[in-house]
Amino acid sequence: MTIYIPYKHNGEDALKYALRGIEKNFPHDVVLITDTPPEWYKGNILYKQDVSSRKQLNLISKLFEIKDEQFIYWNDDHFLIKPITEIKNWYEGTISQALKKAQGRYYQAVGNTYEHFGDVKYYDIHTPCILTREQVHRVFRLEWGDKEFVIKSAALCQEEGEEMKDLKINRPVSMTAIEHLIKDRTFFSTGPNGWKTPMINLLNIMFPHKSKWEKSLTG
Numbered sequence: 001m002t003i004y005i006p007y008k009h010n011g012e013d014a015l016k017y018a019l020r021g022i023e024k025n026f027p028h029d030v031v032l033i034t035d036t037p038p039e040w041y042k043g044n045i046l047y048k049q050d051v052s053s054r055k056q057l058n059l060i061s062k063l064f065e066i067k068d069e070q071f072i073y074w075n076d077d078h079f080l081i082k083p084i085t086e087i088k089n090w091y092e093g094t095i096s097q098a099l100k101k102a103q104g105r106y107y108q109a110v111g112n113t114y115e116h117f118g119d120v121k122y123y124d125i126h127t128p129c130i131l132t133r134e135q136v137h138r139v140f141r142l143e144w145g146d147k148e149f150v151i152k153s154a155a156l157c158q159e160e161g162e163e164m165k166d167l168k169i170n171r172p173v174s175m176t177a178i179e180h181l182i183k184d185r186t187f188f189s190t191g192p193n194g195w196k197t198p199m200i201n202l203l204n205i206m207f208p209h210k211s212k213w214e215k216s217l218t219g
Helices: 014-025 053-065 097-103 104-117 133-138 151-155 177-182 197-207
Strands: 002-006 030-034 042-047 069-073 130-132 188-192
Touching: 002 053, 014 030, 014 151, 030 053, 053 151, 097 104, 104 151, 104 188, 130 151, 133 151, 133 177, 177 197
Parallel strands: 002 030, 002 069, 030 042
Antiparallel strands: 069 130
16 A cells, blocks of 8 residues: 655654654655655655645545545654554544544534544544545545544544554653653654754654655755
């Protein structure tokens, strides 16, 4: 199966380390879905512009362009830090539990998903998953209007899945603290508030070598 990564430039280079983790620990073909790839990227691209300022609507619109009957959906901030042999559909708890922790527009997306599908498993954690074209089209056909939905939970609501505790480091922490948090984990992620020197330095230590998708101009 091919890995598809929807991408929108946000000033970070998280994608670089996501790709290095894939090449090192789960080597598969990768396609970036974007209209503006980073200058260092030299891999395959499925060109698709964002359709609005709404994150979830942009994501499902990009996934809708994929023609494969089945594929791996991976985000640019999913760091795979140990070898694996398969992708499972991982979740953590339920939509109602996620709703208690969500904020802002994401809270609305989680709430809309809860109202539409009920208290299903919460698949929108920071891990990849396997989607089918039929699942994507089913979510795309929801009444988006001025609503948002969380895509993986909506698409995988009928699946069994496997539970995994999520980890997104979105605060400034020391390298030692990051190492403690990610110990014994398979995946972790970061956000703008966690994208600081200790995080970047640790990712460079973990993934020191350029992936085949990086041009030689990068360090």
